[in-house]
Amino acid sequence: MNQPEFDVIVIGGGPGGSCAAAVLARAGRRVLLLEKEHFPRFHIGESLLPYNLAIFEEIGVMPTIQAAGFAPKYGAQFHLGNASKELKFVFREGCFTEYTEAFQVERSKLDDLLLRHATKSGADVREGVTVERTTADAEGVTVEARDEAGVAATYRARFLVDASGRGNFTGNQEGIKVPNAKLKKLAVFGHFENVGLDPGKPAGDTVIVRLDKKWFWLIPLRLADAQQPSKVSVGLVMDRDELAAAKRPAEQVFQHFVDSNPSVAARMRNAKLVSPMHVTSDFSYRNRTFWSPRVVRVGDAAGFIDPIFSSGVFIAMFSAKLASETVLQLLAQGGDGSAVFPAYERRINAAMRIYWEMVENFYTTPFMEVLMEPRPKWDIASAINAILAGELEGGWRLRWRMRAFFWLVKIQAKYPFMPKLDFPRISGGSLS
Numbered sequence: 001m002n003q004p005e006f007d008v009i010v011i012g013g014g015p016g017g018s019c020a021a022a023v024l025a026r027a028g029r030r031v032l033l034l035e036k037e038h039f040p041r042f043h044i045g046e047s048l049l050p051y052n053l054a055i056f057e058e059i060g061v062m063p064t065i066q067a068a069g070f071a072p073k074y075g076a077q078f079h080l081g082n083a084s085k086e087l088k089f090v091f092r093e094g095c096f097t098e099y100t101e102a103f104q105v106e107r108s109k110l111d112d113l114l115l116r117h118a119t120k121s122g123a124d125v126r127e128g129v130t131v132e133r134t135t136a137d138a139e140g141v142t143v144e145a146r147d148e149a150g151v152a153a154t155y156r157a158r159f160l161v162d163a164s165g166r167g168n169f170t171g172n173q174e175g176i177k178v179p180n181a182k183l184k185k186l187a188v189f190g191h192f193e194n195v196g197l198d199p200g201k202p203a204g205d206t207v208i209v210r211l212d213k214k215w216f217w218l219i220p221l222r223l224a225d226a227q228q229p230s231k232v233s234v235g236l237v238m239d240r241d242e243l244a245a246a247k248r249p250a251e252q253v254f255q256h257f258v259d260s261n262p263s264v265a266a267r268m269r270n271a272k273l274v275s276p277m278h279v280t281s282d283f284s285y286r287n288r289t290f291w292s293p294r295v296v297r298v299g300d301a302a303g304f305i306d307p308i309f310s311s312g313v314f315i316a317m318f319s320a321k322l323a324s325e326t327v328l329q330l331l332a333q334g335g336d337g338s339a340v341f342p343a344y345e346r347r348i349n350a351a352m353r354i355y356w357e358m359v360e361n362f363y364t365t366p367f368m369e370v371l372m373e374p375r376p377k378w379d380i381a382s383a384i385n386a387i388l389a390g391e392l393e394g395g396w397r398l399r400w401r402m403r404a405f406f407w408l409v410k411i412q413a414k415y416p417f418m419p420k421l422d423f424p425r426i427s428g429g430s431l432s
């Protein structure tokens, strides 16, 4: 067979795809990135984690990100619906947190900057091209795609990076997607001006408000100044079945829970909707495996986790960087990935497991009862702080503290030692 025209083809130009393309192209490899949309395009996922900044640095895009004027994020807050308790994490106060600042972003702008950076790095980026089929053989991969005019094209490369997001292109093609039966959620969200924010640095914090089996996010995309009001992304994540049973439009359900929860209502008193309201599925899943010979999956194309802890963009870029470094090694030394992709999968699985465990527990009452009480002992709060900032590989000092935390949650479930929380009562009741 002829020499393939590309070393690597990347499906998708989100943060995962752009990062992979930048890493590979900066190493001098011939990279083709195919993206079905034209950027800038709307995307949800607006709160970044501090550890993401290390990757921006590494791929050389940090000056561009810093110059873009994104709102700074120094911490994350958890509140109960009736405003009876709050817990504020400030990243710089965590004793295991190395990176202490992040950004809140409009994804249309961030993703566009990252995609342009992939082009500047040397990747051949083609927008408006949808990948329709991929096949792998002993020498490489064949990718069949179609542009908006309906013109089909076939490309060859030695490796394929699937960064197709929740489109999950190769995972669906191979039939290996495993949904998480417990996390069949929906998100209802929009952008609002004039939302009340904390004064000073906490103005940029992500605010999470926990209700009964659901939660709100408030992510400040723009802080108020003399010229313009604040602009905040506000979203409600709830069970698909609860919304279906309500038999009301999603916007009405959203407004019901805004009005009936003082933590949210107080902030939204003067809020004005400045975007359409969106409804999107938010079903967590993972693929049974993150690779097959010549193919590696990154970001949401490996697995998607409920976004409470804002881990999606960071995991997409973290996995993309690691997958690309593995592919660079293969391009230099030979092999189809069978020998080295398993190590990649183990590392990404370990990182994802941290957030899966946090997310599954977040929806339980004992977890919230323990989380919302300050624990000066053993620096457990600092370990949680580091996880919230994106410390994925903090070693034993974080692992034993997180294990201790989850033990406390288990003990709380059987022998409560912290004040109990009655979520139906403290979160604005039900829809019926």
Ligand SMILES: Cc1cc2nc3c(=O)[nH]c(=O)nc-3n(C[C@H](O)[C@H](O)[C@H](O)COP(=O)(O)OP(=O)(O)OC[C@H]3O[C@@H](n4cnc5c(N)ncnc54)[C@H](O)[C@@H]3O)c2cc1C
Binding pocket: 011, 012, 013, 014, 015, 016, 017, 034, 035, 036, 037, 043, 044, 045, 046, 047, 048, 049, 129, 130, 131, 132, 163, 164, 165, 166, 167, 168, 169, 187, 280, 281, 282, 298, 299, 300, 301, 307, 310, 311, 312, 313, 314, 316
């Ligand atoms: C409700 C909600 C809230 C969220 N909030 C946050 C948050 O606050 N912080 C956070 O970090 N994450 C959040 N996330 C998660 C975040 O959106 C994702 O984890 C992140 O975008 C993953 O990046 P990616 O590059 O893997 O995929 P994407 O960003 O989805 O990019 C995939 C790209 O692939 C393209 N594509 C797909 N199929 C094809 C094809 N066949 N051919 C060509 N192109 C294709 C798509 O057009 C898209 O541009 C949230 C997610 C949801 C659903």
